[in-house]
Amino acid sequence: MTPHFAALLPLPEPEENTLPVAESALPLGVAIDPLTGAVEPHSGRYTKKLSELREIYRDKAAFDRLLAKGDAIAYEVVEYRPPNSDVTFGTTTMYPGDIGGECYMTRGHFHVRRDMGEVYYTQSGEGLLLLESRDGESRTVEMKPGVCAYIPPDWGHRSINTGSEPLVFVWVCNPAAGHDYGDILSRGMRKIVMKTDGAPDVIDNPAHP
Ligand code: PAN
Ligand code: ZN
Numbered sequence: 001m002t003p004h005f006a007a008l009l010p011l012p013e014p015e016e017n018t019l020p021v022a023e024s025a026l027p028l029g030v031a032i033d034p035l036t037g038a039v040e041p042h043s044g045r046y047t048k049k050l051s052e053l054r055e056i057y058r059d060k061a062a063f064d065r066l067l068a069k070g071d072a073i074a075y076e077v078v079e080y081r082p083p084n085s086d087v088t089f090g091t092t093t094m095y096p097g098d099i100g101g102e103c104y105m106t107r108g109h110f111h112v113r114r115d116m117g118e119v120y121y122t123q124s125g126e127g128l129l130l131l132e133s134r135d136g137e138s139r140t141v142e143m144k145p146g147v148c149a150y151i152p153p154d155w156g157h158r159s160i161n162t163g164s165e166p167l168v169f170v171w172v173c174n175p176a177a178g179h180d181y182g183d184i185l186s187r188g189m190r191k192i193v194m195k196t197d198g199a200p201d202v203i204d205n206p207a208h209p
Contacts, residue, residue: 058100110183116174127143
């Protein structure tokens with residue numbers, strides 16, 4: 001078999017916070033609460049607080065003003081990761097808000113494994129999934145209950161809560177996919193999502209090189 005070309009490229013350093021795996025590899029049903037994103041049983045979880053996300057927002061003054069009022073949780077990820085499996089799944093729950101008009105969002109990443117995509121199935125709330133290919137094409141997919149978004153291999157992806165309620169979605173991918181945050185953290189994405197008069201607008205990111 002011909003190896004995927006990306007296997008020849010140097011890979012980013014592994015993540016520091018790789019979540020633990022579940023103890024059992026047996027079949028089971030995992031309960032997911034569509035309003036809170038609770039996953040039971042789960043094998044790992046983490047939260048991202050506002051203070052950890054300063055780099056991703058444009059308006060640093062607005063960010064600092066908001067942070068001065070308190071370091072709230074911006075989003076949470078809960079996972080069920082079976083041992084020795086090619087699938088893992090979990091939820092992301094994103095709280096609503098904006099910073100200087102820029103809607104709350106995830107860090108955004110490419111997968112380390114360029115041959116591995118993902119699906120996001122929205123459970124509640126409303127948002128946009130912003131996608132960007134390596135050669136600079138941008139796409140958005142609406143996130144709303146009942147819509148399963150397909151993320152092709154090697155497309156960067158970031159979720160954005162455009163509503164006024166938590167945005168909860170289930171994601172499913174290969175646990176070997178890995179997260180490469182570097183590119184998006186350093187350059188941003190080509191598009192940003194701003195709220196003007198309460199409605200989300202996808203606009204060009206003036207700061208993108
Ligand atoms: C998701 C994301 C999750 C948080 O599980 O990791 O929504 O987003 P960031 O990792 O970009 O902060 C996923 O896409 N996993 O591959
Ligand atoms: Zn991903």
